[in-house]
Amino acid sequence: MLTLNNFDKAFENRIRLQVMSVLVANESYDFNSLKELLATTDGNLASHLKALEKEEYISVNKSFLGRKPNTKYKATEKGTSAFKKHLEALENLIKQQKG
Amino acid sequence: MENKDIYDDISSIKNIMERSTKFISLAGLSGVMAGIYALIGAGIAYMIIPQYNTISVADYDKAYTETVSGNTYHSLSVELILFVVALVILFLSIGTGILLSARKARRNNQSVWNPSSKSLANAGLLPLLTGGCFAFILYLQHHYGTIAPTCLVFYGLALVSASKYTYGDVKWLGLLEIILGLLSLMQPGYGLYFWALGFGVLHILYGTIMYFKYDRVNVK
Numbered sequence: 465m466l467t468l469n470n471f472d473k474a475f476e477n478r479i480r481l482q483v484m485s486v487l488v489a490n491e492s493y494d495f496n497s498l499k500e501l502l503a504t505t506d507g508n509l510a511s512h513l514k515a516l517e518k519e520e521y522i523s524v525n526k527s528f529l530g531r532k533p534n535t536k537y538k539a540t541e542k543g544t545s546a547f548k549k550h551l552e553a554l555e556n557l558i559k560q561q562k563g
Numbered sequence: 564m565e566n567k568d569i570y571d572d573i574s575s576i577k578n579i580m581e582r583s584t585k586f587i588s589l590a591g592l593s594g595v596m597a598g599i600y601a602l603i604g605a606g607i608a609y610m611i612i613p614q615y616n617t618i619s620v621a622d623y624d625k626a627y628t629e630t631v632s633g634n635t636y637h638s639l640s641v642e643l644i645l646f647v648v649a650l651v652i653l654f655l656s657i658g659t660g661i662l663l664s665a666r667k668a669r670r671n672n673q674s675v676w677n678p679s680s681k682s683l684a685n686a687g688l689l690p691l692l693t694g695g696c697f698a699f700i701l702y703l704q705h706h707y708g709t710i711a712p713t714c715l716v717f718y719g720l721a722l723v724s725a726s727k728y729t730y731g732d733v734k735w736l737g738l739l740e741i742i743l744g745l746l747s748l749m750q751p752g753y754g755l756y757f758w759a760l761g762f763g764v765l766h767i768l769y770g771t772i773m774y775f776k777y778d779r780v781n782v783k
Binding site for chain 2: 478481482485486488489490493494497500501502503551554557558561
């Protein structure tokens with residue numbers, strides 16, 4: 465039986481996992497670029513971002529570019545280490561299967 | 564958790580990290596076009612610089628040495644035409660690059676002005692503008708012989724610096740441009756040939772390779 469230790473419930477959803485991947489690899493990313501990259505809808509992305517924000521895995525910075533709202537997201541330290549732990553858990557799972 | 568899910572998760576992480584940091588809409592064809600513009604420009608320069616069409620290379624070397632020792636032999640109008648030709652090539656190349664990349668981005672359902680292309684521009688712009696100013700100062704000071712090597716070296720540096728945000732192949736093009744620029748600096752009098760090789764031939768070669776490596780697959 466495989467152990468599911470260290471698996472982060474917040475990353476069970478593929479979109480949330482992808483958002484976290486983008487934010488760990490980049491200093492910050494704005495809402496529209498995320499939407500385009502992940503090919504998702506406004507509502508869907510917003511709800512997953514809310515969930516990650518609630519976990520304090522990401523921080524939000526709202527500003528305006530002219531009249532358009534420009535919302536930028538960053539991975540927090542907590543989020544980055546949670547993401548790393550999740551990757552390690554994935555790695556362990558693969559190792560277990562091989563061994 | 565299913566085996567397949569884990570591998571899907573991992574490959575989606577890898578894929579999205581790459582796509583979010585690298586601008587992959589850079590069109591190979593724009594490299595080919597830039598190379599063609601550069602060769603046409605070099606051809607015009609070859610025809611209007613009197614040293615290239617009226618005297619042998621050996622004589623040119625002598626003329627070059629005289630330039631270094633203070634005698635300027637270019638007429639003002641030739642310099643001006645060359646300057647305008649260079650500017651036209653620059654704008655045509657950048658314009659074509661943006662146009663073709665925008666087209667490729669649209670096909671990939673991406674926008675051409677996204678965080679990765681912004682990073683790309685940010686990384687490349689500083690060495691490029693520095694090189695532009697450097698070359699312009701050389702031009703003002705009548706050091707014509709070192710302008711071509713300067714363009715090649717700084718352009719190469721800009722490519723290497725920008726390559727972090729796009730295909731890794733760009734780095735190799737950059738390194739080749741730098742090497743060519745340095746070689747050109749050691750061979751005074753042959754600047755135009757090196758310039759044509761670096762901006763013309765290398766761009767066409769590189770663009771063709773990129774086109775077959777990345778773009779054709781997307782069209783299918």
